[in-house]
Amino acid sequence: xxxxPSADDRLDRAFMALADPVRRRIxxxxxxxxxxxxxxxxxxAITKQAVSKHIQxxxxxxxxxxxxxxxxxxxxLNAATLESLTAWIDRYRLIHEQRFRALDELLATTTTAxxxxxxxxxxxxxxxx
Numbered sequence: 001x002x003x004x005p006s007a008d009d010r011l012d013r014a015f016m017a018l019a020d021p022v023r024r025r026i027x028x029x030x031x032x033x034x035x036x037x038x039x040x041x042x043x044x045a046i047t048k049q050a051v052s053k054h055i056q057x058x059x060x061x062x063x064x065x066x067x068x069x070x071x072x073x074x075x076x077l078n079a080a081t082l083e084s085l086t087a088w089i090d091r092y093r094l095i096h097e098q099r100f101r102a103l104d105e106l107l108a109t110t111t112t113a114x115x116x117x118x119x120x121x122x123x124x125x126x127x128x129x
Contacts (some may be wrong), residue, residue, distance in 0.1 A: 017061035030077035
């Protein structure tokens with residue numbers, strides 16, 4: 001399997017950006033639609049400059065983009081980057097789900113075999129008496 005270092009770097013930046021609760025709340029807000037820095041800053045007890053710095057981190061991670069709309073500079077969620085993060089997580093989730101299903105099957109087989117052995121032992125004891 002060939003590993004693309006730039007893809008790893010993008011994943012690292014995205015996950016590091018999402019490690020901060022303020023940035024996760026900004027992403028959650030942007031999932032409902034674009035917003036300005038002022039709108040994004042409203043629910044936080046931090047300065048607009050601090051919110052702008054959080055947005056810059058999200059931009060560097062390609063999680064958000066900014067556009068110009070006359071005097072407004074709305075921030076937009078980059079759904080494609082979130083989708084690639086979800087795909088990466090899903091790949092490993094599916095692998096582990098398959099392993100758990102195989103373990104469940106093994107346990108079910110073992111439990112059935114133990115139950116069969118237990119009833120055979122009981123039958124033998126009854127015949128001895």
